Amino acid sequence: MNALHALANGSQGRTVIRPSSGWWAVDLRELWAFRELIYFLTWRDIKVRYKQTAIGVAWAVLQPAAMMLVFTVFFGRLARMPSDGVPYPLFAYVGLLPWQLFSRTISESTNSLITDQRLITRVYFPRIIVPISATLAAVVDFLVASLLLIGLLLFYRVTPGITALWLPLLVLLMLITALGVGFWLSALNVEYRDVAYAVPFLNQFWLFITPVVYPTSVVPEAWRVLYGLNPMVGVVEGFRWALLGAGQGPSPAVAGSAAVALLLFVTGLVWFRRRERTFVDAIGSGGR
Amino acid sequence: MGGIAIRAEGLGKRYRIGQLQRYKALRDTMAEAFAAPFRRLRALGRSSDPNGGVQDATIWALKDVSFEIPAGAVVGIIGRNGAGKSTLLKVLSRITEPTEGCAEIAGRVGSLLEVGTGFHPELTGRENVFLNGAILGMRRGEIERKFDEIVAFAEVEKFVDTPTKFYSSGMYLRLGFAVAAHLEPEILLVDEVLAVGDVEFQRKCLGKMSEVAHQGRTVLFVSHNLAAVQSLCERACLLEAGRLARSGPAGEVIKDYLESLAAWDTVPLDRREDRAGDGSVRIRSIRIESADADRTVRTTSRLRVNVEYKSDGPLRYARFLVGVYDQTSVGIFLLDSEGMAGLPDVLPAEGTVTCVTDPINLTPGRCIVNVAVIKAGRLADHIQYAAHIDVEGEHAYGLARLPERSWMMCVLPQTWSLDGHN
Numbered sequence: 091m092n093a094l095h096a097l098a099n100g101s102q103g104r105t106v107i108r109p110s111s112g113w114w115a116v117d118l119r120e121l122w123a124f125r126e127l128i129y130f131l132t133w134r135d136i137k138v139r140y141k142q143t144a145i146g147v148a149w150a151v152l153q154p155a156a157m158m159l160v161f162t163v164f165f166g167r168l169a170r171m172p173s174d175g176v177p178y179p180l181f182a183y184v185g186l187l188p189w190q191l192f193s194r195t196i197s198e199s200t201n202s203l204i205t206d207q208r209l210i211t212r213v214y215f216p217r218i219i220v221p222i223s224a225t226l227a228a229v230v231d232f233l234v235a236s237l238l239l240i241g242l243l244l245f246y247r248v249t250p251g252i253t254a255l256w257l258p259l260l261v262l263l264m265l266i267t268a269l270g271v272g273f274w275l276s277a278l279n280v281e282y283r284d285v286a287y288a289v290p291f292l293n294q295f296w297l298f299i300t301p302v303v304y305p306t307s308v309v310p311e312a313w314r315v316l317y318g319l320n321p322m323v324g325v326v327e328g329f330r331w332a333l334l335g336a337g338q339g340p341s342p343a344v345a346g347s348a349a350v351a352l353l354l355f356v357t358g359l360v361w362f363r364r365r366e367r368t369f370v371d372a373i374g375s376g377g378r
Numbered sequence: 379m380g381g382i383a384i385r386a387e388g389l390g391k392r393y394r395i396g397q398l399q400r401y402k403a404l405r406d407t408m409a410e411a412f413a414a415p416f417r418r419l420r421a422l423g424r425s426s427d428p429n430g431g432v433q434d435a436t437i438w439a440l441k442d443v444s445f446e447i448p449a450g451a452v453v454g455i456i457g458r459n460g461a462g463k464s465t466l467l468k469v470l471s472r473i474t475e476p477t478e479g480c481a482e483i484a485g486r487v488g489s490l491l492e493v494g495t496g497f498h499p500e501l502t503g504r505e506n507v508f509l510n511g512a513i514l515g516m517r518r519g520e521i522e523r524k525f526d527e528i529v530a531f532a533e534v535e536k537f538v539d540t541p542t543k544f545y546s547s548g549m550y551l552r553l554g555f556a557v558a559a560h561l562e563p564e565i566l567l568v569d570e571v572l573a574v575g576d577v578e579f580q581r582k583c584l585g586k587m588s589e590v591a592h593q594g595r596t597v598l599f600v601s602h603n604l605a606a607v608q609s610l611c612e613r614a615c616l617l618e619a620g621r622l623a624r625s626g627p628a629g630e631v632i633k634d635y636l637e638s639l640a641a642w643d644t645v646p647l648d649r650r651e652d653r654a655g656d657g658s659v660r661i662r663s664i665r666i667e668s669a670d671a672d673r674t675v676r677t678t679s680r681l682r683v684n685v686e687y688k689s690d691g692p693l694r695y696a697r698f699l700v701g702v703y704d705q706t707s708v709g710i711f712l713l714d715s716e717g718m719a720g721l722p723d724v725l726p727a728e729g730t731v732t733c734v735t736d737p738i739n740l741t742p743g744r745c746i747v748n749v750a751v752i753k754a755g756r757l758a759d760h761i762q763y764a765a766h767i768d769v770e771g772e773h774a775y776g777l778a779r780l781p782e783r784s785w786m787m788c789v790l791p792q793t794w795s796l797d798g799h800n
Contacts, residue, residue: 105487108480109471130512134498141500141541213513214472325433356657368476371393 098321120216127217128226131206134148135198149335150231151238154186161186174305174336177246182240184333185302185326188264192271193233193293193323197223200274200279200289207373217366218359221276225269243333253332260328267321267351273358277365280372301326304336318344321351381484383449383565383596385472388479391465391620393439398574435695439465440476441620449484449564452597454607454628457617457637458652459618459762463600464569466617467491468596471567485596488563489516494554499543503534503553506542510557525559531586532556537736552582554566559586565596568746604632604760636705639746639763647764659689659696667746669734677768677774677789678737683713686730687759691710693725697752700733702745702767710745710787714758740769 091360121128140146158179162308165171169279172182199221203210206220212318243250300322303311309317317323414655440462446454452492455463468474470481471489496513497506507528511521511591521528529535533550562709568587574756588610589595601607607614607628614631616624618638624631630781648662661684668679675681685702687693698721699715715721750760775791 104482105472105483107469107483109476109478126518127512130509134501137505138498138500178598206496209496209513211473212491213489215513350713355701367475370468370631 111159117216121218122217124215127215128223131219131223131290132226132230133224136230138200138281138361139227147231147234147285150234154183154190154235155238157186158183159302171304172308174307174330176330176336177218178241180246180248180334181305181330181336182303185300187232187235187239188260188325188329189297189300189322190235190303191228191264192268192325193297194228194231195225195272196275197289197376198228200275200286202272203280204274204283204286204373210228210296210368211373217369218273218362220270221362222269224271224276225265228268229265237324247288247332250333251335253335256328256332260325260332263321263328263348263351264325266355270354270356270358272353273362274354276334277362277369280365296320296322301324305330307337315346318346319350321347321354323347324351381449381481382446383448383451383485384481384483384598385686386447386479386481387444387464388480388716389440389443389469389476389481389683390438391462391469391474392436392477394436403457425723438620440469443479443617443620443622443624445615445625446600449596449628450594451613452599454611454614454631455600455617456602456604456607456614456632457623458639459654459760460619461617462620464491465597465599465618465620467569467600483565485564486515487565487567487689488558488561489567489571490514490558490561491567493551493558497542497554498542501536502541503529506536507553507557507569510554511561514558514561515563516561527551528530528556528560530557531558541707555583558660559583559590563595565598566590567598569600570602571603577636603707604635605708608632608706616655632706647761649718650761650764652761654760655750655757657759658756659693659753660751661751661759661764662686662688664700664747664749666765666767674687675738675741676771677740677780678736678771679765679769681733681735682736684730685733686726687751689753689758690723693727693753694723695754696721696758698726698731698733699750699752701748701750704783704787705746706743707746710740738769739774739788741770741780741783741786741789742771744768750800 140149145150145152145306160178163184166173166182171178202220202224203217209218210217275285275289299317299320306314306317306323306327324344327337328344409514443462443466455466457463465474467475468491470483470756471491473489473491494506494510496510498509501509504525504662507525508518508521512518529538532549532555534549534553537545542553545553587597587599599607599609599611612630613626614628615622616631616635623638623740624634647664648660654731663684665684666675667673667681667682668675670676671681685698686702687698689696696715698713698715702710704710713735715731715733725731746763747765747767748760748762748766771780774789777789780789
């Protein structure tokens with residue numbers, strides 16, 4: 091057996107199959123080796139989503155744009171929601187961009203392993219690729235929807251300041267949050283299909299506790315710390331601050347959000363890796 | 379590289395019976411969690427068993443399987459339903475983890491457990507080739523290089539830019555196999571993929587498989603088609619109830635297997651557990667005899683087949699299948715109740731259906747009988763080698779002698795004449 095160990099770790103192209111034990115980290119080298127599969131699965135998700143639609147990928151813009159209109163009418167005009175001195179449509183859209191990515195990621199990745207069960211029960215690949223490509227497909231929508239943001243910025247003559255340089259970091263925070271939650275939900279849904287039923291509710295609830303339609307300033311001071319534990323608070327606030335100069339910049343609250351996001355991501359990853367080995371047994375092999 | 383391509387040491391895979399249920403609801407786990415402390419306490423009370431009280435509902439689909447396969451060997455894996463063939467392949471292709479033991483594989487592995495894995499019906503043939511290739515582990519450049527060859531092999535040149543949902547099932551299979559056939563792994567794991575598709579397609583796949591086998595690649599081939607195993611593989615492994623029962627030259631292992639099967643059909647069907655299907659209908663017995671007065675099956679006999687079944691309730695849309703095969707699993711004929719008048723639409727929960735045939739015209743020798751029930755399109759029960767038929771006889775239809783079974787399977791009533799002299 092020890093000789094096998096040595097062989098396994100020593101030479102290339104050798105695979106050792108054994109019951110795994112302990113806490114596994116993600117094998118980045120393996121993930122890299124499967125990068126083309128990540129690309130193809132993402133590409134498939136996007137391609138299939140907009141197949142047989144008349145306006146295709148324009149839906150990626152239309153959805154947040156429609157929500158922005160609804161929010162502007164009901165929250166901006168009728169409820170007179172404050173918007174940190176920014177035109178309400180712009181305020182809402184900058185919040186909706188990361189929100190839509192997050193919301194789409196959690197609903198798509200929850201079902202991703204079940205949707206791809208034929209794949210999972212027939213071929214080996216690191217299973218983590220499935221929720222990752224579900225997230226990446228949402229990123230493509232995010233990028234398309236960002237085009238409208240440029241239009242809105244021009245229309246309202248808002249020029250992002252130097253703070254916009256923070257955007258890459260904020261996008262990273264957004265991705266870490268979405269992936270972390272996606273890992274948790276997708277792995278849990280394999281064993282407990284209850285998750286799929288809870289997610290639409292979770293999605294709505296999460297929208298209420300995220301400053302998309304309202305600014306953080308309306309949240310009572312005493313609740314801010316607890317509120318900041320929602321990593322999407324840091325993301326949405328950060329986006330507004332970086333692009334529009336509204337609200338606060340990176341503060342202890344954002345640091346708190348980032349810490350929670352990182353915690354979700356790491357624990358989600360570990361949980362996923364631990365459950366991964368029983369996915370196939372839990373899913374069943376689909377008849378054969 | 380030479381040497382050993384696959385080495386397995388004490389491989390075992392245990393399933394909890396609970397895992398065979400499709401999934402559990404959160405509520406069940408909570409109930410389990412509450413029940414568990416007590417179960418553990420109880421287990422302590424009578425803990426002569428090292429596994430405690432938790433080993434109640436588990437089965438070993440694979441147990442203590444050890445073998446070595448030299449590089450370049452083509453090995454068939456045979457065994458009855460539920461013997462662990464597919465589980466072994468799944469463990470070796472890393473789809474599921476073993477519970478114990480380990481295996482070591484030297485080289486790039488391609489596993490082909492199904493053709494067209496990951497095909498999406500909305501995508502075109504071209505798109506699916508790339509997707510499927512990536513899933514099977516091909517590089518993009520590799521797929522691009524082989525694309526024309528793949529499409530030509532599948533004979534779908536005219537339809538590469540048509541969504542595969544418009545493909546016929548034959549085209550779909552051909553394209554799926556074509557991608558897999560152009561995979562160039564050092565080790566190829568193949569499951570029953572040849573069981574699907576028409577005869578022409580099967581022949582083409584077998585041809586491609588033997589081509590691969592002759593290129594010095596290591597192939598592990600699971601099949602019920604003993605004739606294919608015999609012709610493709612020099613060695614074979616026989617699995618029985620999750621254990622490796624025998625391995626050696628393919629011809630010998632197959633012979634042993636057939637002998638062990640012959641012993642099996644004396645076990646009453648009701649006690650057989652090597653079944654496939656969802657179990658909603660259970661075949662309790664099958665009796666095959668000649669419709670002749672002395673019940674002996676001869677070349678000219680008409681068969682009478684009785685299948686006794688039991689179901690949970692009244693049986694709707696049931697389809698009974700009785701397949702008759704020769705000793706190497708080549709199909710001879712199929713009795714199929716679908717579309718035949720005679721059975722009512724709704725059958726009682728328990729009963730016996732009978733099928734009577736025309737003369738079978740088979741040469742003397744042994745035939746193997748598989749039986750299955752399909753209920754509303756889903757396989758409900760399937761037993762392989764449920765029975766055998768020994769066709770007796772010396773003469774039939776006035777022929778001077780009957781050909782040997784190993785040479786010819788059938789004879790026909792015939793008339794001869796010289797032209798112009800009737």
